[in-house]
Amino acid sequence: MPKKIALSWSGGKDACLALHYLMNSKEYDIDHLHTVIGEETNRVGMHGIKKELIEAQAASLGIPLKISHLPSDKSNISYEQVMREYASSCKSKNINTIAFGDIFLEDLKNYREEKMAEAGMKCLFPLWGIPTKEVIQEFLALGYKTKICAGDASKLDKNKIGETITQNLLNQLPKDVDLCGENGEFHTFVYDGPLFKSKVKIDLKSIQSHFYEYQIEEDKEIKTIKSEFYFAEIE
Template identity: 40%
Template structure:
């Protein structure tokens, strides 16, 4: 089946892609990433477009970048994605792969959107325990760095570190080992899907505030601004 990979640049996307590349059922022909027009970065991961392109060049798959307007509404997002995915379907794409693990509402949303276009949503990691996902990631010699953490759950010291079993052990109680609830996000820079390991350095750590969807005080996130050493 000819498929696209919904690509965040992070560890779960990487492991899902790895599983699909090793399955005779799927032919992954491209990666799809959304970036913010105001920052030119992957929205919640905070990774700059040039860093993302270095990553996907090393993976060796075409990258489709979808630029979203600042303060993009859900209606606008769905319209932009709908046009893109419909065009991909006309080009022969049959399915889209996602790296979700257990969030039922996210899966239901993706299924609704994809099936409305006539594409098959694929979830290679679905139903696995987060610890098992992490262990499989490490066992296959992937490497990643934490690029964003939720400041309400994790302090600044948790951003800019490599994602390892030792990192997981330091996480506070209640934080998912894979950050599946949005506690943290990552950027993968080495592993079996890469032609070469990327040399990543942290340039700076930045604190940003965003409006709280539930109202009240803004939500705080810590970001590691990363670059690729040439």
């Protein structure tokens, strides 16, 4: 009997390919997709994707969607509390494993495993260790379609935001940009492919810029770092 699990769902290509692997393995039964939405923004974190589009994806995939709401303070403490509550709801349904689309970030993998273990849960990483060039090539070869919905302004030209990823676009990316954006260079939204019953209809309205400030300690001094991110306003 397939093992009942949940999948952390951002709406992006890595989560989608992880879902593809899981559903084709015959070992797992995907009980639901799980997305954390900002209660103030009604959007997915750094992806900037509206809740309604995540719901449209789930509907086309034919998989139930569970949404957790992140308080407006967006703090790590609040996020971890949200995830503890979510883990508790999973265990009440006899689900003790959550799958993630991470590929090579050890610190993030360790963090997920540690926090989920504290909540009595296990983690599964279907894409772990696969070279990102192979991940994106297989994703495209399978016939999935995804747009760049957000990007680091220091890494990507503004005209790449909102574009559908193709081999030609990948060839144009700077050499220091990971082909899957695994270091946070860009994020994506999948709108069509083999698992979708129908194409998610989307319309690119505009490209927005958002500026962020955060502090780091360097040489015993606190420095303020400013960064700019582009977001595709997709409806």
